[in-house]
Amino acid sequence: MSPDVMIQLEGLTIRYGNFHAVNNLDLNLYRGELFGLLGPNGAGKSSTVRVLIGQRKPSSGRAYVAGFDVQRQWSDVKPLFGYVPDRDNHFDEFTGRRNLMLFAGLYNVPEDRVDEVLKQVELSESANVVVRGYSLGMRKKLLLARALLHQPPVLYLDEPTANLDVHSAAIVHRILREHVRMGGTALLTTHNMQEVEAICDRVGILCAGKLVALDTPLALRQRHTERVVDTILAGGERRVFNLDLDSDRAILAENLKLGRVGALHTREFDFHSTFLKLTGTAFE
Numbered sequence: 607m608s609p610d611v612m613i614q615l616e617g618l619t620i621r622y623g624n625f626h627a628v629n630n631l632d633l634n635l636y637r638g639e640l641f642g643l644l645g646p647n648g649a650g651k652s653s654t655v656r657v658l659i660g661q662r663k664p665s666s667g668r669a670y671v672a673g674f675d676v677q678r679q680w681s682d683v684k685p686l687f688g689y690v691p692d693r694d695n696h697f698d699e700f701t702g703r704r705n706l707m708l709f710a711g712l713y714n715v716p717e718d719r720v721d722e723v724l725k726q727v728e729l730s731e732s733a734n735v736v737v738r739g740y741s742l743g744m745r746k747k748l749l750l751a752r753a754l755l756h757q758p759p760v761l762y763l764d765e766p767t768a769n770l771d772v773h774s775a776a777i778v779h780r781i782l783r784e785h786v787r788m789g790g791t792a793l794l795t796t797h798n799m800q801e802v803e804a805i806c807d808r809v810g811i812l813c814a815g816k817l818v819a820l821d822t823p824l825a826l827r828q829r830h831t832e833r834v835v836d837t838i839l840a841g842g843e844r845r846v847f848n849l850d851l852d853s854d855r856a857i858l859a860e861n862l863k864l865g866r867v868g869a870l871h872t873r874e875f876d877f878h879s880t881f882l883k884l885t886g887t888a889f890e
């Protein structure tokens with residue numbers, strides 16, 4: 607294994623009964639990489655993460671973190687990651703600080719680290735408020751603070767910015783980018799395509815348990831973008847031309863030559879369109 611590989615999935619297969627939720631997945635994640643695992647509902651993202659956090663055994667195949675086998679060397683793997691689940695499990699009747707103190711005790715982390723992570727996620731002012739009074743966004747940030755406590759090299763995050771306002775989402779993004787800038791690895795699942803384009807170094811798109819795309823968001827967008835222009839022709843007719851089709855290009859050129867194009871707008875295809883195209887065609 608290359609020293610830069612932090613997480614390695616080898617032929618990972620997860621079955622529920624006869625149903626393949628994840629089917630023979632090979633994937634390497636590197637140090638210093640923020641990786642987005644994408645896919646429609648039911649694609650197998652959470653099942654994959656469940657193996658990595660030790661909640662589920664693979665039906666076949668292997669998962670390694672820093673060269674340690676997740677099944678066979680769990681005690682070496684466990685301290686290497688922090689996990690932000692999609693649903694929180696805080697002690698509601700305790701303050702934010704007390705919640706973190708409990709975990710600091712479990713991880714043998716010095717108490718001043720608690721105030722550091724509270725500051726990092728901008729929860730210092732609410733540290734002494736009971737969690738029952740926290741908003742959904744504050745709860746999520748408290749989960750991230752907990753995952754960061756023991757400064758693990760790997761972070762797994764299940765939809766880390768769901769329910770967060772723009773400001774809080776920006777805080778999470780900044781923390782994740784900082785984590786990978788310092789050589790850490792982050793694996794996040796998300797349905798937010800803007801987030802993917804904004805912060806992910808690479809993405810893998812799962813569809814029905816199989817990897818259908820793996821690259822940088824930009825490369826995927828460039829490779830799969832349809833070049834489409836919307837026009838309004840003389841007489842008010844609206845027409846869409848696909849520049850990847852010879853026939854459409856020829857008709858558009860002819861209309862331009864005859865001065866019949868009143869307005870022309872090139873569509874900006876974003877990563878959202880790329881995702882829909884990749885996941886849609888994968889079912890065909």
Ligand SMILES: Nc1ncnc2c1ncn2[C@@H]1O[C@H](COP(=O)(O)OP(=O)(O)OP(=O)(O)O)[C@@H](O)[C@H]1O
Nearest residue numbers: 622625626627645646647648649650651652653654
């Ligand atoms: N415990 C389980 N028992 C049976 N089937 C399951 C179980 N957990 C997941 N599945 C099925 O496995 C498939 C993959 O589920 P998984 O939760 O991994 O998908 P996902 O990509 O995380 O979806 P989402 O985006 O909705 O969270 C789905 O069809 C799901 O119904």
